[in-house]
Amino acid sequence: MFDLAEWTTARRALVDEALGPCVAHGWPSSFVEAVRYPVFGGGKRVRPLLALAAAEAVGAAPSCALAAACAVEMVHTYSLVHDDLPCMDDDAERRGRPTSHIVHGEAVALLAGDALLTEAFGVLARADLSAETRVELVRLLSAAAGADGMVGGQVGDVTWGSAGTDLQALQAVHVRKTGALIRSAVEMGAVSAGASSEARAALVAYGQAVGLAFQLADDVLDADEDDGDEGPPSYVRLLGVEETGRRARALADEACAAVAGLAAPEALVALARFTVERDV
Amino acid sequence: MFDLAEWTTARRALVDEALGPCVAHGWPSSFVEAVRYPVFGGGKRVRPLLALAAAEAVGAAPSCALAAACAVEMVHTYSLVHDDLPCMDDDAERRGRPTSHIVHGEAVALLAGDALLTEAFGVLARADLSAETRVELVRLLSAAAGADGMVGGQVGDVTWGSAGTDLQALQAVHVRKTGALIRSAVEMGAVSAGASSEARAALVAYGQAVGLAFQLADDVLDADEDDGDEGPPSYVRLLGVEETGRRARALADEACAAVAGLAAPEALVALARFTVERDV
Numbered sequence: 001m002f003d004l005a006e007w008t009t010a011r012r013a014l015v016d017e018a019l020g021p022c023v024a025h026g027w028p029s030s031f032v033e034a035v036r037y038p039v040f041g042g043g044k045r046v047r048p049l050l051a052l053a054a055a056e057a058v059g060a061a062p063s064c065a066l067a068a069a070c071a072v073e074m075v076h077t078y079s080l081v082h083d084d085l086p087c088m089d090d091d092a093e094r095r096g097r098p099t100s101h102i103v104h105g106e107a108v109a110l111l112a113g114d115a116l117l118t119e120a121f122g123v124l125a126r127a128d129l130s131a132e133t134r135v136e137l138v139r140l141l142s143a144a145a146g147a148d149g150m151v152g153g154q155v156g157d158v159t160w161g162s163a164g165t166d167l168q169a170l171q172a173v174h175v176r177k178t179g180a181l182i183r184s185a186v187e188m189g190a191v192s193a194g195a196s197s198e199a200r201a202a203l204v205a206y207g208q209a210v211g212l213a214f215q216l217a218d219d220v221l222d223a224d225e226d227d228g229d230e231g232p233p234s235y236v237r238l239l240g241v242e243e244t245g246r247r248a249r250a251l252a253d254e255a256c257a258a259v260a261g262l263a264a265p266e267a268l269v270a271l272a273r274f275t276v277e278r279d280v
Numbered sequence: 281m282f283d284l285a286e287w288t289t290a291r292r293a294l295v296d297e298a299l300g301p302c303v304a305h306g307w308p309s310s311f312v313e314a315v316r317y318p319v320f321g322g323g324k325r326v327r328p329l330l331a332l333a334a335a336e337a338v339g340a341a342p343s344c345a346l347a348a349a350c351a352v353e354m355v356h357t358y359s360l361v362h363d364d365l366p367c368m369d370d371d372a373e374r375r376g377r378p379t380s381h382i383v384h385g386e387a388v389a390l391l392a393g394d395a396l397l398t399e400a401f402g403v404l405a406r407a408d409l410s411a412e413t414r415v416e417l418v419r420l421l422s423a424a425a426g427a428d429g430m431v432g433g434q435v436g437d438v439t440w441g442s443a444g445t446d447l448q449a450l451q452a453v454h455v456r457k458t459g460a461l462i463r464s465a466v467e468m469g470a471v472s473a474g475a476s477s478e479a480r481a482a483l484v485a486y487g488q489a490v491g492l493a494f495q496l497a498d499d500v501l502d503a504d505e506d507d508g509d510e511g512p513p514s515y516v517r518l519l520g521v522e523e524t525g526r527r528a529r530a531l532a533d534e535a536c537a538a539v540a541g542l543a544a545p546e547a548l549v550a551l552a553r554f555t556v557e558r559d560v
Contacts (some may be wrong), residue, residue, distance in 0.1 A: 024428030027456060031435045035427055082394065085367075087386035107438045108308040108369035110390075114362060114397065115427040121401045122422030131411035138418050144404030147315055149307030153313045158387045177306060 008049060015048040015073065017041070019064040020122050021073060026115065034104040034112040035119075038077050038183040042095040046214070046275075047072045047185040050141030050207070053267035054189030057259055058199050067135055068188035071120040074144050076181060078116035081109055083154065117145070129192060136191050144184030153177025161234065164200060167238050171212070178218075179211030186210070205258035210272050215252035217276045220245050248276040288329060291342060295328040295353065298346040302403050306395065314384040314392040315399075317320060318357050322375040322427040326494070326555075327352045327465040328486070333547035334469030337539055338479045346418055348468035356461060358396035361389055365433065373437030380403050397425070409472060416471050424464030433457025440513065447518050450493070458498075459491035466490070468506040472538070485538035490552050493531035495554045500525050528556040 023039050026032040048069035055065035064155070077165040084091040084099040085106060092102050101109035124137045143149060155177030186207030190200045216235050223236040223244075235244040255272040303319050306312040322486040328349035335345035364371040364379040365386060372382050381389035405415045423429055433456030440453070467486030469482045496515050503516040503524075515524040535552040 023427075026435075027432035027452075028436055028439070029317050030439070031432060034435075067498070080396075082390060085390070087366075089388060091323060095331055108435060110362060110367060111431050111435050111438070112360075114483075115431045116420055117394065117397055118426040118431060122426060123420035125415050125422060131415045134406050135411045135414045136420070138401055138415070139405035141396055142405060146398040146402060147303075147311060151391050151395045151398060152307035152311060155306075155314075155388060158391070159308070159310070172307075266421055 002270055004267070004268040004274060007267055007270070009125070010054050011049055012045050014052070014062060014066060015045050015069050015115050019070050019073065022119065023116070031108070031112070031115075032210035035115050036110050037103060038081050038094075038100050038112065039074065039116070041097055043073070043077070044272075047074060047076055047110075047182060050185045050268075051192070051269060051273055052211070053190035054186045054203050055193035055196075056208075057203065057262045057265050058190065058193050058195045059263040060193035063116065065125055067129070067190040068192045070136070071123045071141055072118045072181060072185045072188060073142060074120040074123065075150075077197070078113040078120075079145075079154070079181075081113040081116070081148060085109065088154075088158070108194065118202060127192075133194070137188050137219050138189065140184050140188055144180040149176050149180035149184075153180065165233060167235075170235065170238060172235055174212065174215045179208065182214060183207035183241040183251050199262055202258050202262060206255045206268060206272070209251045209255035209258065210275055213248045213255065213272070214275050216244050216248035216251065217278065220248065221279070245276075252276045282546040282550050284547070284554060287547055287550070291329055291332050292325050293331070294342060294346060295325050295349050299350050299353065302350050302399065309393075311388070311392070313386050314380065314381075315395050318361050318380050318392065319354065319396070320376055323353070323357070325353060326357055326551075327462060329551060330462065330465045330488060330490070330548075331469035331472070333551055334466045334475075334483050334487075335473035335544045337483065337545050337548050338445035338470065338473050338475045339543040340453045340473035341524065342477075343408070345469040345472040347403055347409070348465070351403045351417070351421055352461060352468060353373050354396045354400040354403065355421065355430075357399075358393040359392035359398070359425075359430060359434070361460075365389065365426065368434075368438070380522070384469045411473060413474070420464050420468055420471065424460040429456050429460035429464075430458075432535065445513055447515075450513055450518065454492065454495045456493050459488065462491035462494060463487035479542055482542060483537050486535045486548060486552070489531045489538065490555055493528045493535065493552070494555050496524050496528035496557065500528065501559070525556075532556045 016164050019039060022248045026035055051069040051072060052062040056062055079101045083089050085101055091099055103147055121138055124134055127134050153173050156173035157177055186203050192205040217235045219234040220241055223241050252272040256269045259268050294389045299319060303316050306315055306531045331349040331352060332342040336342055347410050353472045363369050364374060365381055380392055398550055401418055404414055407414050436453035437457055466483050470483040499514040500521055503521050532552040536549045539548050
């Protein structure tokens with residue numbers, strides 16, 4: 001019986017240990033704390049865990065995917081810092097703490113986000129992997145986080161409604177805003193592990209399904225909180241809580257089926273199940 | 281006699297042609313224009329020209345350094361877009377046009393900057409160069425633009441005074457804020473061209489001196505405009521116009537001496553002279 005809690009605790013410790021040196025430098029020295037603050041703020045490390053689990057699924061040691069895991073988490077963190085800024089969502093609190101711009105001011109928060117994004121690519125460039133592998137990781141992260149990916153999804157979120165307000169329009173935003181980086185976390189884990197092209201394709205299919213399931217499950221959780229009457233459009237508003245939950249579980253099934261043939265898919269399977277069954 | 285105007289016109293055309301496809305994609309389609317707007321806004325292309333000139337100085341074709349040139353210009357452009365935001369310098373106009381956030385709104389301008397920074401690394405990852413060369417370019421750009429480099433310099437600018445207000449403090453900001461990216465443009469040109477380690481060291485020395493000369497010359501130009509009585513600290517305020525100009529010319533001499541032994545330093549020499557003699 002695979003113990004997800006035990007696996008997760010051990011892998012989170014690996015990730016946190018590896019993230020430390022990634023955000024230990026900067027100038028002036030006071031800026032280092034502004035860069036570290038959002039990185040060590042109680043994040044669940046979903047994307048790093050997926051990267052490590054993907055590497056382990058093809059029989060590799062999780063350590064080979066730590067650079068990819070850290071880079072993806074740094075990009076995820078920068079996106080939260082910028083998303084919380086007054087000109088975006090204007091959020092004063094995240095995970096029970098004041099957001100970066102509340103603590104360090106808007107200008108320094110903006111720059112801390114810029115630094116995290118920039119340094120993420122440096123982490124990949126310095127990884128203990130072949131040059132071919134490192135360059136492929138840079139390409140994948142740039143594509144997932146860039147104008148066609150996560151940033152595009154955030155633009156769609158900000159300009160919501162200009163491209164329709166139906167399920168297709170909502171999905172077009174979420175495939176990019178949250179889906180692209182989650183999918184790339186899995187694929188970057190596969191690439192770090194030197195996965196075969198068949199295994200890589202299976203892992204991409206998994207990442208795609210889990211990325212969307214994650215957003216559906218998030219919408220269900222948010223609906224439980226505030227009944228879904230206010231705020232931005234969501235799957236729950238368009239489909240109802242039950243149908244959204246049903247679709248999330250179906251996507252998790254699809255994800256698990258995609259990786260069933262891999263050497264050690266246990267962690268991936270447990271993570272996909274947890275994604276749609278979690279209550280936080 | 282080397283004709284800098286002719287050389288510059290031809291090289292700018294190469295750079296603009298190469299930049300087009302770098303910023304031709306994005307989602308939603310309306311976002312593409314927001315990404316392109318600051319890139320094609322009358323920039324002088326100083327950094328791309330330096331990258332191409334560095335490659336040519338060691339006998340390579342300028343085309344080998346076009347990916348580096350485009351990536352550096354995209355990073356420079358993102359830094360201007362973020363620098364102009366209300367929470368930073370709050371500038372409504374740049375180069376005679378309204379700034380990005382005036383035209384596209386703060387949120388989309390922030391995201392356009394994020395996209396340019398992210399895509400710059402994708403341009404390097406896809407370059408027609410060896411994997412080793414591409415990964416070295418990513419490493420150099422991340423270091424120059426990151427928390428110890430350009431972003432750090434901007435933090436120093438924003439929090440000016442906390443580390444002193446003397447010449448040493450001013451130089452510590454400018455070495456990072458403008459110097460690091462200019463230096464990396466030259467070094468990335470050298471790496472793209474496969475320069476020997478001796479030639480690369482000479483080009484780094486050139487880039488370092490020109491980067492600082494550029495800032496000194498800028499301060500002299502700004503002083504001519506407004507007499508230097510208001511605004512942020514500058515070399516002119518601390519040294520006077522004449523001494524600042526003298527130091528800029530001395531740095532240009534130093535830069536030219538560093539590359540005198542290379543195969544074809546003419547463009548670099550002319551660019552260094554132009555940097556300190558320009559009136560725009």
